[in-house]
Amino acid sequence: MNSRLERLKDEILSAEPRLCLERARVYTRVYRENEQLPGVRKRALALRRTLEETGIYIGVGELVVGNTASRARSAAIFPEYAVRWIFSEIDGIDRRPAESYGATEEMKAEIKELCAWWKGRTLQDRAEANFSPTLAAINASGIVHAEGNMTAGDGHIAANVGRVLELGIGGYAAYVRRMDDALDLVAYDDLKKHQLYLAMQDSLAGLSAWIRRYEALARSQAAASSDAARAAELREIAATCAAVAEDAPTSFRQALQLTCFVQLALQIESNGHSVSLGRLDQYLHPFYAQDARSGAMTPEQAKELLSCFWLKLLAVKKVRSWSHTRFSAGGPLYQNVTIGGVTRGGADAVNELSYLILESVGDMKLTQPNLTVRYHRGMSADFLKAAIEVIKRGFGMPAFNNDEVVIPGMLKLGVSLEDARDYSAIGCIEVAVPGKWGYRTTGMSFLNLMRVFLATLNDGLDTKTGKTFHGGTGSLETFANFDQLMAAWKDQLAYYAKTSVGIDTAIDAALEELVPDILCSTFTDDCVARGKHIKEGGAVYDYVSGLQVGIANLGNSLAAVKKFVFEDRSIAPRQLLDALESDFAGPGGELLRLRLLNQAPKYGNDDDYVDSLVVEAYGAYVGEMAKYRNTRYGRGPIGCGYYPGTSSISANVPSGSVVPATPDGRRAWTPLAEGCSPTQGTDTRGPTAVFKSIAKLPTMDIFGGVLLNQKLSPQALASDGQRDRLVALLRAFFDDLKGWHVQYNIVSRETLIDAKRHPAKHRDLVVRVAGYSAYFNDLAAETQDDIIARTEQEL
Amino acid sequence: MIFDIQRFSTHDGPGIRTVVFFKGCPLSCAWCENPESQSFRPELLYTRVRCVSCGSCVAAAGGEGLRADPAGGIQIDRSVEPRPEVGAACPALALRVAGRDMGVAEILDEVLKDASFFAASGGGLTISGGEPLAQADFALELLEAALAAGVDIAIETCLAVPRASVERAAALPLRWLADLKHTDAAAFRAATSRADAAGGVDACLPLGNLEYLAGRGADLTLRVPVIPGFNDDEASMRGILEFAAGLPRAADAKPRRLDLLPYHDLAAGKYAGLGRAYAFPPGLRVDSARIARFAELGIALGLDITIGG
Known part of the structure; x- marks a missing residue:
């Protein structure tokens, strides 16, 4: 890392997170003044005015x-x-135990x-x-947690940046305009499309104007x-911005800068x-x-520019409610960059830029981007x-995703072979x-x-709330055998699975009406061609996954019971329930817990018994x-179904905090196991056994991703052997x-314990929290403990 | 009799390996990192700090060999051989029985669970101990079965066993990780003898077996534990390294591999768990500069030296 990058990194890491009101002011004004406009146009206009008016630097x-x-x-506010x-939280937003944001009393009042x-x-x-009242009650109970979908909205998407680079903003x-001109406004559908096309044009105009403002700022700073x-650098920045404000880029630097503008504008548009x-x-x-051929760019220069881009991604923050913050500890934005894999033609896709991206991410050691390497046999x-x-x-980076599973899995879902080979990771481990x-290849409820x-x-x-949402077919005391228990599980599960989709549908309908992302839709195929935004069914493919x-x-609970x-009959049903x-x-309680924990x-x-x-x-x-x-079914996209996903981010901690004691010997309100990983500390047979257990799951059908974290001590990778x-x-x-x-934490347990005790000494300690990396100091104490508790695998 | 099967072992031969530990050894070295491997019979390993004094083990033992200690925990009569169910009864992972009889098929099932990882890494099965060749018939049966299943095979051995056993094993395509503890007969006998074995083992037995294996061109890596007060002096180590360098090998062969394994005390807790005293003072280490000097000496003698396994 050169001195420029070191300074920029330090500046960002030492910057106090604060709230920023500018976006909220513009959005509120535009919505208040334009209540007559269709939703899509209010939304695009608000984005355009934000890009035209709010502060740039x-x-x-x-x-x-x-x-x-x-x-x-x-962090901007998305009211x-x-x-x-x-x-309920603004008054204490600057005093939270983690992820707190500075704000003056005047700001809070405004x-x-x-x-x-x-x-x-x-x-x-x-x-x-x-x-419905039932859905509301279940949502409130904590059995289904859907809050993030309502307070933060969609995301979980990658735009067609490649095509933006090809066409330029002006080309889009x-x-x-061409599509709009071809409409016949006597038809209802065409009228709706017309409104969307006007909105898209607004969002594109805003994007171009925004880039022009950076050009002007760079010129004036240069002067x-x-x-x-530095003046020469600023003139180069101005020229780069001027080149891409409307036209397609012609150099690596221009292409990277336009990619950055698109990414940041999408982050301003959507929460x-x-x-x-x-x-x-x-x-x-x-x-x-x-550029490399013509001598215009050396690998070192490219790495420096990439690193500057990573710092731009790191600078983005979004403020969440406290309960939502606990589900994604460390305030990550999961801006994923995927490298490697195979090409659309099936050949090894690794190129010299793959190495430069890998190395620059390794040099910078930031929490963003979230880097994924697509593994394939070749x-x-x-x-x-x-x-x-x-x-x-x-x-904690890079994580690996596996082409050998994802590509065949996509084919099963109806994705074309070339598109399947072109997949990328979205957020953590999920793929699209x-x-x-469309949105939310994983991440609904x-x-x-x-x-x-x-x-x-x-x-x-439900013993936590004392409510019965779905009457059962018996209890542990009345089941005659284990099969009856398993059947009852499937019955309850079917009910709650349906409920979670019901909650998703209610939220999806609201997302479609109130907060469609117009710029993101513009850059997602085939929204323009179809005249539909993503939530209306504009995307080519649209599958959704919830998280479990x-x-x-x-x-482990099933195995213990x-x-x-049922087999040893050494624990009576009533005894276990009590x-x-x-x-x-009570007397014998702890002993019973140890038996459940250690003897099943x-x-x-x-072990096939439990697996x-x-x-x-x-x-x-x-x-x-x-x-x-999902709500787009029959409206255009291929698919529109659901599949499971296990990328539970840090939700295992807050989700555990609403669960009483369980038959695996887990105490009440303590964390659950994360993702598809084994319960903390119970995988005693080494990493190959963990891999074997996980591989018994139908990974190809769990398309929201099968998440596995393993922690390695540094000495595990000490030698070439x-x-x-x-x-x-x-x-x-x-x-x-x-x-x-799979992804790896390479930190010793001692380091983690020391970092918890002396945060100042470990300001840049990054660890994997489920599907992403976070600064250890940004995590709440209970999440820190959870990470420390995960079994350290010795190589 | 087997006392452990450890998957994903990475210091016991090439690649990713599963190590099967045989129980029972003709030697009884004071620094042994698996003291529960020495006896040929099952033994109890007891970790007092984990014990919750629940009495489950005492009940499972049916009054034989175990009783509750009035001060908390249990008292163990080590003259009584523990039943397998005594270890299984403990809910707190405080007590386990080391050693159980397993069949070849049962062991092979466990070994083959990691076949994918063996194939990808060039790994396989390593039999260890204890001394696997002290149960030569059983060891050979297991090795042959693994070989038939396409698994690469290796052995960790002290070679303090009859030549006939070595010859039988050497007929297989086996990787040998063989101990070379000392070349001086008296020093070897004094440090490795069992209290219950009159006379002890002659150092000539393993040394002769090493010469035999080297002479027939076996795939042989020497392992030298560097133990304070036993062989960490210049003269002893020079004797060991010169012996190693002088072992016969083909003219075009690569340098002889030799691993220097510095003493550590990670196993001290296991001695306590067996109710045995640990012979070395806490915190004892071999000076790393001294190890480096031995390595240099070995390299000067033409050996391929690794520090650690």
């Missing part, structure tokens, strides 16, 4: 420019999504004033109005600069997270190759080793065809599997979700066992 030494708020690491949490107009007009208000504007070298970059090493490569040992060299630096896929399981044991009674929390706890209650209700209180088989040890129960119980969910359709073993481990897991994903 070019920091000292920056080479790539753009900003989403008035300062780095400041159109939800304001209830803002009213925020309340702005948000007052939005009461009753927000996405959350509309979504809740769409809920001309395309939209005012007494430093000749969602996981807005991803797709296959950056593929669509930027022609520009780099041409990937060279050289590139794999280069990836492991970056993993060794211990900030970038530029052609969280379903708390263990609350459902406890209801199964109690004749449908507690998979390992479910399997099967063994002790222990769970009292959190193992545990998932993650390649087969995970496969059956979770497999039932896979089958249930396949029955449902050890590194080669990790390569072999990955190859066997991916080639033979068809694993979906």
